[in-house]
Amino acid sequence: MVKDHIILPVSKPTEGSMGKTGLWRTFRPVINYDKCVKCLLCWFYCPDIAIKIRDDGYPEIDYCYCKGCGICWHECKVKAISFVREGEEVG
Amino acid sequence: MARISNGLYEIRWHGRGGQGAVTGAQILAEAAFLEGLWCQAFPYFGAERRGAPVTAYTRISKKPILVHSAIYSPDLVIVLDPSIMSIVDVTKGLKENGTLLVNSREIPKIERDDIRVFIVDATSISLELDLLVAGIPVVNTPMTGAAAKVLPLVGLESVLEAVHNKFIDSLGPEKTKLNVEAAKRAYDRVREV
Amino acid sequence: MLGKVKKLGKKTLVITGNYAVAYAAKSARVEVVAAYPITPQTSIVEKIAEFVETGLMNAKYIRVESEHSAMAACVGASAAGARAFTATSSQGLAYMHEMLHWAARARLPIVMAVVNRAMATPWNIWSDHQDSMSQRDTGWIQFYASNNQEAYDTVIQAYRLCEDEDIYLPAFICLDAFILSHTSMPVTIHDEEDVDKFLPKYEARHWKLDVDNPVTNGNIVTPDHYYEMSWSMDESMRYVKKKFPEICEEYKELFGQWHGVFTKGYKIDDAEYVIIAPGTLFEESCVAVDMLRENNVPIGALKLRVYRPFPSEDIISVARKCKMLITLDRALSYGFNGPIFNDVRSAIYGETGTPVFGYAVGLGGRDVTFNDISSIVRDATLKLEKGLHSSFVYYGLKVGEK
Missing domain, CATH: 3.40.50.970 (Thiamin diphosphate (ThDP)-binding fold, Pyr/PP domains)
Structure with a gap:
């Protein structure tokens, strides 16, 4: 059993151990599903694992954890992702 | 036969790199162990090169050996190659009444008259048995047999057993038998001069 | 045996x-x-x-x-x-x-x-x-x-x-x-x-x-x-x-094997002087102890088997019973003596005022014989008689020789 005097920096994988990091965002990526070809490059590149794959094979952004880094927007080859200022709608 | 003084009997080996001085030292240590004695065997702590003069050491005692420093005044000096005696002072530090055992056909020229000198022609023994390594006659094992004649408390049987133990795994039964035979012949032929 | x-x-x-x-x-x-x-x-x-x-x-x-x-x-x-x-x-x-x-x-x-x-x-x-x-x-x-x-x-x-x-x-x-x-x-x-x-x-x-x-x-x-x-x-x-x-x-x-725990003493029960040394230096010290005891020098030796954690308790208890500790270091803490010497002094500080004399020996494989250790003990004894409390000496230093 774990002894009180043995203190280790061990961490287990959990969702959002730092809280809802989506609150850190100033711009947000928005997927246009009419243009999306399900290549999943956005899912592959997302450094925060904030893009999930839906049952129908399309990617979906988890805005609770997306920090708005814009990498998916940059990587999308068919320009299906736009990068929108928080508080504004897709133009 | 000499006695173990101060409970410790010390042997120094002189040979050339490749002649097996360290192995010889280990065989005598194991032979002493088989007699129920304590032992140590070690090389001169230096960089060894084939052909260069090398030394090795054996310590034998009735008590656990706590000394770890070098041997400065041995009771017995074993010389594997008589040609080395012109470049190395093999009797340096050898105790008064100590023993010098030389692999030689001829009586070696020794400056000291306070020591006993034994010779045996180990090279010829290995040649007649065809006991060669890379074409060169093995001299360390016959010299361990010859040493059994002059060593206190360590008999021929233990030396032969130690020779057998040393080689049986690496050389197999045939070559091991030759080594044992060489040790036996050297024991029979060693003589005091 | x-x-x-x-x-x-x-x-x-x-x-x-x-x-x-x-x-x-x-x-x-x-x-x-x-x-x-x-x-x-x-x-x-x-x-x-x-x-x-x-x-x-x-x-x-x-x-x-x-x-x-x-x-x-x-x-x-x-x-x-x-x-x-x-x-x-x-x-x-x-x-x-x-x-x-x-x-x-x-x-x-x-x-x-x-x-x-x-x-x-x-x-x-x-x-x-x-x-x-x-x-x-x-x-x-x-x-x-x-x-x-x-x-x-x-x-x-x-x-x-x-x-x-x-x-x-x-x-x-x-x-x-x-x-x-x-x-x-x-x-x-x-x-x-x-x-x-x-x-x-x-x-x-x-x-x-x-x-x-x-x-x-x-x-x-x-x-x-x-x-x-x-x-x-x-x-x-x-x-x-x-x-x-x-x-x-x-x-x-x-x-059936016993090598001591953190330390192991050799003839320390009635010893007035104790050599503290690690590894083979301890066994060589035991040979010196036997030689010196033949000349009625009241000496013993303590093996430093474990260096970390440092066995302060063992050293304090030995220091309390004897008149002088001698340490043998086969390493230096450049600018501040040898590590064992320093640690021994630090361990007994405030516990006992036993003098500690440190010696650097055998650096780079220089042979340390029982005769060397006997000389060290004689040197330390002289220092004790002079009323010295502590010193660190490079034993057998050959400076000035070519």
């Missing part, structure tokens, strides 16, 4: 210190060995490689490109729950330095043989404790063996200690280059089945790399927590003091 060796003959081999350590790794059923060869350590890992190759030892032998990688591989293996072993010397140990901290801070019970060799430059392959003493503050437990049997037994005891659930720290087993590493002596080897009773299979109790239960160890930790982790390691060192005596007693019960 004679009968004892004979009786154990069946399992007793006349082997070098390096082979004794290799046999110990086999007896302890080490599961992963990652090592890089360096004189005078090489024959340890060569022998282990032979055991693995011939199937005598069921272990994974990992050939690596450096000592840094050797320790990194041991860290990985140990973190995955395997009993890991390695060995090195001198520059190899220095090259491992970063990973030594890693192994200790990740609380991995790795055992490593350190064949004590001088540090370059210039190149010197002979015995000197500068390599291991320089790693004093990495969180590794340090043992110094005084003969081949002790080297063998200590490897097995060290695994038991390091894998204790209160400890989980790694350990060095230090043995003097050539003096032990290349010197053959009788060593009693135990069957794995017997050792199993003393040393059960390793179980990683606190954390483990496991694909079914993924964790990481060593993510960034803020100043809020790091401090306590360092304290935690020191706390485990304190547990070493609590647990090791029982472990040594149990080992003696099972295998």
Whole structure:
């Protein structure tokens, strides 16, 4: 059993151990599903694992954890992702 | 036969790199162990090169050996190659009444008259048995047999057993038998001069 | 004594210190060995490689490109729950330095043989404790063996200690280059089945790399927590003091071997002067003690078997009973004497005013004979008679000679 005097920096994988990091965002990526070809490059590149794959094979952004880094927007080859200022709608 | 003084009997080996001085030292240590004695065997702590003069050491005692420093005044000096005696002072530090055992056909020229000198022609023994390594006659094992004649408390049987133990795994039964035979012949032929 | 060796003959081999350590790794059923060869350590890992190759030892032998990688591989293996072993010397140990901290801070019970060799430059392959003493503050437990049997037994005891659930720290087993590493002596080897009773299979109790239960160890930790982790390691060192005596007693019960716990005294009960020395320097000191006692010098010797954690309690109790302590250091703390001398003085501070005279000896493998140690004792005795309290001397210094 774990002894009180043995203190280790061990961490287990959990969702959002730092809280809802989506609150850190100033711009947000928005997927246009009419243009999306399900290549999943956005899912592959997302450094925060904030893009999930839906049952129908399309990617979906988890805005609770997306920090708005814009990498998916940059990587999308068919320009299906736009990068929108928080508080504004897709133009 | 000499006695173990101060409970410790010390042997120094002189040979050339490749002649097996360290192995010889280990065989005598194991032979002493088989007699129920304590032992140590070690090389001169230096960089060894084939052909260069090398030394090795054996310590034998009735008590656990706590000394770890070098041997400065041995009771017995074993010389594997008589040609080395012109470049190395093999009797340096050898105790008064100590023993010098030389692999030689001829009586070696020794400056000291306070020591006993034994010779045996180990090279010829290995040649007649065809006991060669890379074409060169093995001299360390016959010299361990010859040493059994002059060593206190360590008999021929233990030396032969130690020779057998040393080689049986690496050389197999045939070559091991030759080594044992060489040790036996050297024991029979060693003589005091 | 004679009968004892004979009786154990069946399992007793006349082997070098390096082979004794290799046999110990086999007896302890080490599961992963990652090592890089360096004189005078090489024959340890060569022998282990032979055991693995011939199937005598069921272990994974990992050939690596450096000592840094050797320790990194041991860290990985140990973190995955395997009993890991390695060995090195001198520059190899220095090259491992970063990973030594890693192994200790990740609380991995790795055992490593350190064949004590001088540090370059210039190149010197002979015995000197500068390599291991320089790693004093990495969180590794340090043992110094005084003969081949002790080297063998200590490897097995060290695994038991390091894998204790209160400890989980790694350990060095230090043995003097050539003096032990290349010197053959009788060593009693135990069957794995017997050792199993003393040393059960390793179980990683606190954390483990496991694909079914993924964790990481060593993510960034803020100043809020790091401090306590360092304290935690020191706390485990304190547990070493609590647990090791029982472990040594149990080992003696099972295998009949006793090398002391943290220290071992020789004729110290009635000694007025006590030499404190690690490893083979202790045994050589015992020979000097016997010689000096013939001339009625009231002297004894104390083996410093464990250097970290430092056995302050043992040293204080010896210091309280005697009139003078003499320390032998085979390493220097440049700018401040020798490490053992400093630690002994520090340990007794405020506890007893016993004078301590320190001597640097045998650096770079210079031979230290029982005659040298007798001269040191005479020198210290003169200093004591003059009323001196402490000094540090470079014994046999040949400065000015060409």
